[in-house]
Amino acid sequence: MKASLPRHIGFIPDGNRRWALLRGMAKEEGYAYGIEPGLELFELCRQQGVEEISIYGFTQDNTRRPSAQKTHFSAACVDYAYEVAHRGAAVLVVGDEQAAPFPRDLREFRTRQGTGIKVNLLANYGWEWDLRGLCDSGQLRSNPVSRLDLIVRWGGGRRLSGFLPVQSVYADFYVVEDLWPDFHPSHFQEALNWFRQQDRSLGG
């Protein structure tokens, strides 16, 4: 069975720090250059009719990094969430809101509002935190996030790095070698073209 358009796509926008270093900037300065590509990608998804997207903002592991990096990636997530909400997305932020690194400004997105394209932004997310929900409440803490059809990762890494392990079980995984701030619409189009060629038999 060939699929046409993925219903739900995950994005791992990796490579901001490497991109900054290559330009002689401090590592943390790279994150701000990831916002505009994210908005461009959001518009492309909406134009194509994708129903839901999930974006790897930052993880609990990431918060062990130097504070300058934490400040900048947190700010980038806040800016992004407000801008896509302003553009009509139904935003949901998924992450441990009880812990200090969760940005205060993202609290209003802990429940999804609106009827536009669903945008799930992972902020202070951890796969172990997510799975603990199975025992505590009988469901994942990321329970409102549906199963992923396709995951696209920038920056050349061929691993999930803890990204939504349950929703990822059957997802096709496409890797872009370019660093995230070098996003180009052709990356997305090539990922969709590739996805159409994949067999979606799901083990049956």
Place this chain on the structure above:
Amino acid sequence: MKASLPRHIGFIPDGNRRWALLRGMAKEEGYAYGIEPGLELFELCRQQGVEEISIYGFTQDNTRRPSAQKTHFSAACVDYAYEVAHRGAAVLVVGDEQAAPFPRDLREFRTRQGTGIKVNLLANYGWEWDLRGLCDSGQLRSNPVSRLDLIVRWGGGRRLSGFLPVQSVYADFYVVEDLWPDFHPSHFQEALNWFRQQDRSLGG
């Protein structure tokens, strides 16, 4: 941080049915041609000093296939388990032993014995079955299986297909386009060479 040799490697030996069809055989006849490559791969892992390998035998989803296929992939798993145990591996079979499709002959491998290279064979495995252990007993049903460093999949598919979702969270994922029965030692060597080039910073 660059890694040298992966401590634990997962193998997804996909493509047996496609391989059989290309040779004018019935689909199910392909599985028997997957055993010898698996033994060759086992020997290579042992020679290299890999401590643990996990092999995707068959899943609960797979058991919805026609009974001729079930018979053949079950038989291939049984033959493989006995042969690697005979060669000194510490075999553990991971899967739902309560359900009918679990091969009776694999019951003796439900606890690991021996001190050789660890071989985890997934048979009648299901990721949901695995995760339900978190609630029932506070640990995964695949709990004795350690975290994966590298996953190699044959047959061109770029997805995990439910393979050990928790142990896979940080694993690097390498895809071989050739079908599994066309296994060649160079596939494994290229995967190891590639793995050495990957950054293993794990989000920190």
